[in-house]
Amino acid sequence: MTGPETPRRRSDVTRTAILEAARERFASDGYDRATVRAIARDAGIDPSMVMRYYGSKEGLFAAVIDVELDFPDLGELDPDRLGVVLVTHFLELWERDTVLRTLLRVGVTNESGSDRLRQVFATQLVPAARAFVPDPADAERRAALVASQVLGMALVRYVLKFGPAADMSRADVIAWLAPTVQRYITAEAP
Template identity: 40%
Template sequence: MNPLAGVCRARNAAATRAAILEAARTRFADEGYDVATVRAIATDAGIDPALVLRYFGSKEDLLAAVLADCGTICDILDGPREEFGARVAHSLLMDPLDSNKLTVLQVILRSGSSPKAGPMIRANSRTSFYEPMEAWLGGDDAPIRARALGAIIMGAAMSRGVDDNYGIENEVDRRKLCARLADILQRAVD
């Protein structure tokens, strides 16, 4: 028996799984869940459609994997609470645009009204964003503040996706916008 056979197979399996996830993320973002097909996702990944189902079970399970692959809000909660607004505003306005996160927002927008995908997206939003945010915020009004923060963050992220520099060419004005957004975010936290 070849001792490298399992290693090579595992590497190919991981590469295949990653290719399927990437193709699905792109298709769901471009077309929405209802229009995207397993066959088209497989074609984009360069594999047989049966492999999509072998790796993920169903189109619904594939969407769940795409959503799970986008992570949680815990990354932006890590850091001093009093610097939350500045940290998030800088990430939203000044850091290089993260195309993966933008793609996930497009998936959410294009698939959120789907009878099958909508409930999955809402459940994922609760577990990956709202619940961790509520726990971090604490207090009786944590659900309200978490949703206010979600609305502000989602709006800023989508605005950046539409126009990377928010229509502001001048660096000084972009920094002013960043400071204003930081203040708004911090008020929602405090």
């Protein structure tokens, strides 16, 4: 489905140039406004090469939104520090590259974008939560609460760029959000 695992070719340079340009364009413009022509221009090649290598705009997009939340080893962790560790990890994830920003930006308007976002939620966040919640039966609900706070902060801080949210230091964000996330995961249901 995703990722044609072809061996190394001489055209890999162009291939990755397209991918890199696409990452930035999709991240900053969203799916609709990011045109194949603009991506090709950024990559310094002809638009038709995009089609040759990725089949279609949808195919290129699918190659871009291949995201791994890539949690650290939570197994041997003091459960009281879960909130701090998770929020710290998410902040790093958002600041490291553009893929999550892309996914958020596109997930809001594009169906295949929100599909992918739901999939990441279901296959990566929910299982991670399952190991720590008091009752595995409501792991989904607790993961959704965590997602609401983490995505919400990412939204106001990195996408909408609300002044006060964007200006907060990482330490402050962690200090404020960690207790919230901690409670959503470990607290007794209200």
